[in-house]
Amino acid sequence: MTDANFTYGFETRSIHAGASPDPTTGARSTPIFQTTAYVFDDVDHAASLFNLQTFGYIYSRLTNPTVSVLEERVASLEGGRGATACASGHAAQVLAFFPLMESGDEFVASKKLYGGSVTQFTRTFKKFGWTGHLVDPAEPENFRKALTPKCKAIFLEILANPGGIIVDVEPVAKIAREAGIPLIVDNTLATPYLCRPFDWGADIIVHSTTKFLSGHGNAMGGVVIDSGKFDYAKSDKFPALSKPEPAYHGLTFTETFGDLAYTIHGHAMGLRDLGPTMAPVNAFLTITGIETLALRMERHVQNAQKVAEFLESHPAVSWVSYAGLKKNPYYSLAKKYLPKGPGSVFTFGVKGGYEAGVKVVESVELLSHLANLGDTRSLIIHPASTTHRQLTTEQQMTAGAGPDVVRLSIGLESADDIIRDLDVALAKSVKKAA
Ligand SMILES: *Cc1c(COP(=O)(O)O)cnc(C)c1O
Numbered sequence: 001m002t003d004a005n006f007t008y009g010f011e012t013r014s015i016h017a018g019a020s021p022d023p024t025t026g027a028r029s030t031p032i033f034q035t036t037a038y039v040f041d042d043v044d045h046a047a048s049l050f051n052l053q054t055f056g057y058i059y060s061r062l063t064n065p066t067v068s069v070l071e072e073r074v075a076s077l078e079g080g081r082g083a084t085a086c087a088s089g090h091a092a093q094v095l096a097f098f099p100l101m102e103s104g105d106e107f108v109a110s111k112k113l114y115g116g117s118v119t120q121f122t123r124t125f126k127k128f129g130w131t132g133h134l135v136d137p138a139e140p141e142n143f144r145k146a147l148t149p150k151c152k153a154i155f156l157e158i159l160a161n162p163g164g165i166i167v168d169v170e171p172v173a174k175i176a177r178e179a180g181i182p183l184i185v186d187n188t189l190a191t192p193y194l195c196r197p198f199d200w201g202a203d204i205i206v207h208s209t210t211k212f213l214s215g216h217g218n219a220m221g222g223v224v225i226d227s228g229k230f231d232y233a234k235s236d237k238f239p240a241l242s243k244p245e246p247a248y249h250g251l252t253f254t255e256t257f258g259d260l261a262y263t264i265h266g267h268a269m270g271l272r273d274l275g276p277t278m279a280p281v282n283a284f285l286t287i288t289g290i291e292t293l294a295l296r297m298e299r300h301v302q303n304a305q306k307v308a309e310f311l312e313s314h315p316a317v318s319w320v321s322y323a324g325l326k327k328n329p330y331y332s333l334a335k336k337y338l339p340k341g342p343g344s345v346f347t348f349g350v351k352g353g354y355e356a357g358v359k360v361v362e363s364v365e366l367l368s369h370l371a372n373l374g375d376t377r378s379l380i381i382h383p384a385s386t387t388h389r390q391l392t393t394e395q396q397m398t399a400g401a402g403p404d405v406v407r408l409s410i411g412l413e414s415a416d417d418i419i420r421d422l423d424v425a426l427a428k429s430v431k432k433a434a
Helices: 010-016 043-050 066-077 089-097 115-122 124-128 141-146 170-179 254-274 280-290 293-312 329-338 353-363 393-398 415-434
Strands: 081-086 106-110 131-135 151-157 183-186 203-208 220-228 315-321 345-350 380-381 403-409
Touching: 010 066, 010 203, 010 353, 066 081, 066 131, 066 280, 081 089, 081 254, 081 315, 089 115, 089 183, 089 203, 089 220, 089 254, 106 141, 115 124, 115 131, 115 345, 124 131, 131 141, 170 183, 220 254, 254 380, 293 345, 293 415, 345 353, 353 380, 353 403
Parallel strands: 106 131, 106 151, 151 183, 183 203
Antiparallel strands: 081 220, 203 220, 315 345, 345 403, 380 403
């Protein structure tokens, strides 16, 4: 390319970013480098790798060539500087906070999160000495009000699981900037095809690649992406990045690696010491899934819109929470942040409450009753009896997972078939309630 500012389009980067034919075999598809370790040229080479003076492969807990392709691809799609892939979305959340937090530190997070994230933040993180303050994201100022001098990050889901809630991310990014701390956005439900949080001021993005990025319900994974724009050395809030690291002979990540400091720390400290490495075969499946991300997301959104409109007019349904419906309170935020469509995960309420909700999930035939989303297959779950059952009723209601709530992840089957299946199941739920 002669023009230095030229960048390939999203679809092109989905297929090519980070990958090139294998130099030894010519293999066009990215090989699965199913190896634990890599031979050193000599002792000096080994030493420079261990000292982080040379980039290269040592041991697959830290880096692996198949996983590196995935990292480069996702960083490219999100417009970030670098990425750290790992075993799951939950591992990504631990890795995202790890470079920022010391024991005793705090953060502010949206209350409208994946149920597992609420549990992770409010219970398990406590054991690390990390305290999360959860706030209602409907009012961006709530994030500012909850900040303390010990807060090192703000965390939110832009398109929130399970209720299809959209957070007005731009003013929250401004609050984070004024506080001198990074904004972390979980972009799992939107994917970079529908929304690019860095364009709205986010500093770090996390994904559960288990969902739409891999896209076929066959590979666990997570990824953390750094924009490369946040200056971690500007204050002394982030000593792990801006102060000498004894484990690497006093190397300072921000000084040595500049805008890659956060990402290198993710591998050299996060993956090295916490160990939630992504398996090479899962990286391969995720890379393959991402090749069709744009096409899949387009159809996911089309199908979701059709199903939501059908449910909205169904007599057994009391409400539908899909931001693609004009009546939805998030309709205008969706137009701003997700102009290609607000994803394919949403909830609806069945008349007849908990019992009717259970009957619907037990009556579907085409839809699968399971705890996942972002599959080619359409999925259904009753959060109150499954994903959100660890939460108190009050937390369930706050998270949009009350007793009558059914969550859908609309897949890529023929829309008419999905609709017919739901219609039959709803008819059974009415009989049950009667
Ligand atoms: C599934 C999910 C997670 C957790 O990811 P895992 O890959 O299951 O660990 C985090 N955030 C959101 C929005 C999710 O949907």
